[in-house]
Amino acid sequence: MWIARAQTVLLCLLVILASYSHANNSTTLKSEKRLKILAIFAHLGKSHFDVFKPLLVELAHRGHDLTVISHFPRTEQATAEEPLPTYKDISLLDGKLGVFVNVVDLNSINAFGVPVVIRDLYMLHSMSGITCEICLKNPEVKRLVDSGEKFDLLLVESFNSNCYMALVHKFNAPFIEISTHQLMTWAIDDLGLSNEASYIPAMFTRLPRPMSFFQRMINAATILFSTMVFHTVFHWQDQSIANKYYGPGLPDLRSVSNNASFMFVNTHYSVHGAISFPPNVIEVGGIHISPKVKPLPANIKKFLDEAHEGVLYFNLGSMVKTATMPEDKLNVLIKVFASIPRKVIWKWEVNEIPKLSSNVLVQKWLPQYDILNHPNVKCYFGHGGLLGLSEGVQAGVPMILMPFYGDQYQNAIAAQARGAALVVNFATLDAETLMHAVDEMFNNTRYNENAKKLSKAYRDRPSTPLETAVWWTEYLGRGNALPYVRSEAANMSWCQRNLIDVMLVLALLALLSIYVSFRALKYILARRKKKQEEGNDGTSSKKRD
The missing domain is CATH 3.40.50.2000 (Glycogen Phosphorylase B;)
Structure with missing residues (x-):
């Protein structure tokens, strides 16, 4: 029996030593x-x-x-x-x-x-x-x-x-x-x-x-x-x-x-x-982007869970004040959102909210990445800022992008080139254009397929x-x-980096080579011509004799 107890004690000691060693190694690796x-x-x-x-x-x-x-x-x-x-x-x-x-x-x-x-x-x-x-x-x-x-x-x-x-x-x-x-x-x-x-x-x-x-x-x-x-x-x-x-x-x-x-x-x-x-x-x-999707606030979760027909998520980022949108553009958004048989979540920063249809939920702040990962969100309507666009790509959601300034245009154009987004122009935005973009996102499966492929490539990294x-x-x-x-x-x-100096020297050498070759050829031809003339003069003299 004492042998069994000794074996048990020895096993425990080995486990403790192994755990200590592992912890010690982890600490060393964590902060070498x-x-x-x-x-x-x-x-x-x-x-x-x-x-x-x-x-x-x-x-x-x-x-x-x-x-x-x-x-x-x-x-x-x-x-x-x-x-x-x-x-x-x-x-x-x-x-x-x-x-x-x-x-x-x-x-x-x-x-x-x-x-x-x-x-x-x-x-x-x-x-x-x-x-x-x-x-x-x-x-x-x-x-x-x-x-x-x-x-x-x-x-x-x-x-x-x-x-x-x-x-x-x-x-x-x-x-x-x-x-x-x-x-x-x-x-x-x-x-x-x-x-x-x-x-x-x-x-x-x-x-x-x-x-x-x-x-x-x-x-x-x-x-x-x-x-x-x-x-x-x-x-x-x-x-x-x-x-x-x-x-x-x-x-x-x-x-x-x-x-x-x-x-x-x-x-x-x-x-x-x-x-x-x-x-x-x-x-x-x-x-x-957080590695974990956090639980949604109760009201947003309920709104999304009940949206079996799909949801359009609309957010223009942290810097754009959506409430400053010109009246004609705002009316375009309200009209289109009211006419589609989908639910819409809209980030709006002030207390004064325009009169909206019942399918629209408005809040001052929204947990964007968590919303984009909800299975009922079928389209992200944003401005092309790289944070939001990256989150849309990571979540595999097709996008409508309406850029305003800076890098937003190139981000939006890049996503569109991958077939995962459509770009609309804010300056010329009208109901017909926006309605077409929304219809494409929800009904053209190509955008959803491309968004999923892009998301897979975006996520798949060594670390x-x-x-x-x-x-x-x-x-x-x-x-x-x-x-x-x-x-x-x-x-x-x-x-130096683009070899401009080298190319200039090579070009000068080439020109010099061409010039020397031209002068040499000219000299040779002149000598040959002179010999021919001298030969012709000699032949003429013999004939006269």
Whole structure:
């Protein structure tokens, strides 16, 4: 009996040791090195911050020390629900300015009588000046810089400004740039990549896929123009503001930006198309999407469960204030929604609600991803913002997309090119156009089939977007920075990178070769002609003799 007891005790000890060993190994893998990370998200748009907020939270969960500079500090409620002792906020929130939520007035969205690319660049330039000033002059930010605190790595948004490269320079740590959308033309240039003008429509172009010869010309011209404007007008403003608060002695901010170790991009090739990226450009499209679908509020669940005929979900995102929609466009929506034999869920931000038919449910806030995953939701009507579009793609729901500005057009066009969406023009929207789009989504099975295929390709990855971003962040933290992952082209001029200098020299050599050959041939022919003439003269003399 004592042998049996001894065996039992020994078995228990082995189990305990194995469990301890496994736990120890897990801890080691989870936080092999505790990193000090500074994240700089100075843009006022909540949707921009929401993209990479899960990355910050996950890094804090894994034991890393996070200092986050943003306009979106964690609320008391969030802190109470999920304490993160290693997550520290430096708030840029301005009580007077606020943040960009429900700020886009649809009455003025098409009021500018200038080309789209100029209008969008002007808006980005104005925005960048405001956000740069707010961030760089912030007393807490300045105290952090002056403290001499060291960080293992930095996370910085890549958007409409390089002014935060002043902070990167001051902290002198490897850094990762983060793009919440398709890469800007200037970001591609700074990474030492080629803008694929022949088949990838650039930001601000609103061009279809595939492009005609004339459209490719427009695309190439837009890329050259927008990149040139950023590297001159935007750069002068960035450098001026940075020098004002952290100069003199700051290097050229563009040269600092060129030294990014990684670029995380909120895209995926299944939607935006395949592009040849170097190893340091990591696609993490859908990183903000929760792995779990949460239970719906009771009233929404009841509304959806009873909608056996199907539901159209209508939401124009966090920045567009739907209540500012011009009366004629609003009447189009109300008329079409009332006429379809479907239920509609509509995000409306103010208390004053227009008179709607009984098939429409209106709320100020909606749990979008959870709604899109309900089996009775058959169509998502949105504006093409990348967060909502990614959620629609992930859920496999066909989409009607009505873009207004920025990257929304290219996102919408990309989804349409995959056969999972239809794009409608807000400026020319009428009841007939919208009714046709709704009818296609609900009755043409092709859109649903394409949406499901696209969703399958979008989801099918070696690891989740969040796991991918965390792994590469910790990879950099483990000391695997430059020069191992970055393209050497990043520090080359545009002329060198595209072999313009080489082609010019080769062209000159070819011209010189042609010229020398021409002169040699001319000389040979002249000599031959002279010999012939001399021979003819000799023959004539003999005949006379």
